[in-house]
Amino acid sequence: MRLLGLQAVGFRNLAPLDLQTDASFVVVHGKNAQGKTNLLEGVFLLATLKPLRARRTQELIAWGQEGAVVAATVRAGGLARRYKLQLGAGGRTLSLDGQRAEQADWFEGVRAIAFTPSDGEIVLGGPSERRAWIDRAAFTKAPRHLDLVRTYRRCLEQKSTALKAGRPDPILLDALDEQLAAAGAAVVRRRLDILAELRPRVAELHRRIAGDDGREVSLRYSPSIADGGPEEVQQRLTDKLARARKEELRRRSTLVGPQRDEVHILLDGQPARAFGSRGQVRSLVLSLKLAELVAARDRGEVPLFLLDDLSSELDRARTARLVQTLSDLRAQVFITTTDPSHLDALPSDDTLYVELSEGRVSAEGDAGGAG
């Protein structure tokens, strides 16, 4: 998958942007607060229709402006398509090759996986961070996962409202539990599928990135649902919901389901957050994200890879191994950094350097052009 051109108008602090490239590595560099991450955010938004950092897409519109446009030409599977997203007060409008498009058609030819400094939370934060990660990975694999999660949440909210109000109608609760078991099983199944894909790849990549001091990574979903097929998972959820009913009524809140499940990330069998030198955490999260990339490659198409603020915690040797891994995958990678000089492992003939200053591209060039 290649992003061949990126345009943005009225987006964050970026001056009207028009970037053309088919380089494998695009390095966006410049001082702090110049708009490097904003540029990456533009790519991420196009690929996922979700903001990378903001809570609401409205925050992405440049201050004082009515709306924003982000567009890109992306080539995938030999086909180049034009993606255009408009943000305005009334929401967003999508167009694909000049035609008004629906979200369902959007993701066919564009995907992105981002790695940002705050992703350390996947390892260090609470269970909800890991659930969000696995759901995002499942979404990157099959965008329909998002709809399943939404359906499940809607159901859960209904039940939660009914429980809070007190004395809920048992017939309503039965109906909701039935829906929850079906929707919940679909969510859990997809999480287990993507975990099974990622597991061996994470271990292998972590060995490669972390080098000698690498510990063994393992991923475990809990509660463990023994090699069950979809019906078995659904049956287990149904049973659990039935057993929890009394307690849920007493506490007036929902107590079981995938919204409470855990994805354990273990290093040498111990929760990884207990180790956590910053470099170790970063290598580990990188392995998680790269594993998604490798899994996608093995399914046929490598998503765009966005690396925000690579500079800090990876040492030279780890950075070099990372670059080698990305080159081997033939991924297109967008990297932001304040200091491109430590990226000397990048192939000079396949890297575009873009310098940003106050939201403007102030210099473009190959390796020779880097400051």
Ligand SMILES: Nc1ncnc2c1ncn2[C@@H]1O[C@H](COP(=O)(O)OP(=O)(O)OP(=O)(O)O)[C@@H](O)[C@H]1O
């Ligand atoms: N909606 C917006 N409209 C205008 N400017 C914005 C908007 N949102 C954020 N900014 C500004 O964009 C600037 C650049 O942000 P960005 O996070 O891209 O910087 P950066 O180059 O990645 O910096 P760092 O190296 O610190 O990560 C910030 O000064 C911020 O105030």
Ligand SMILES: [Mg+2]
């Ligand atoms: Mg930044």
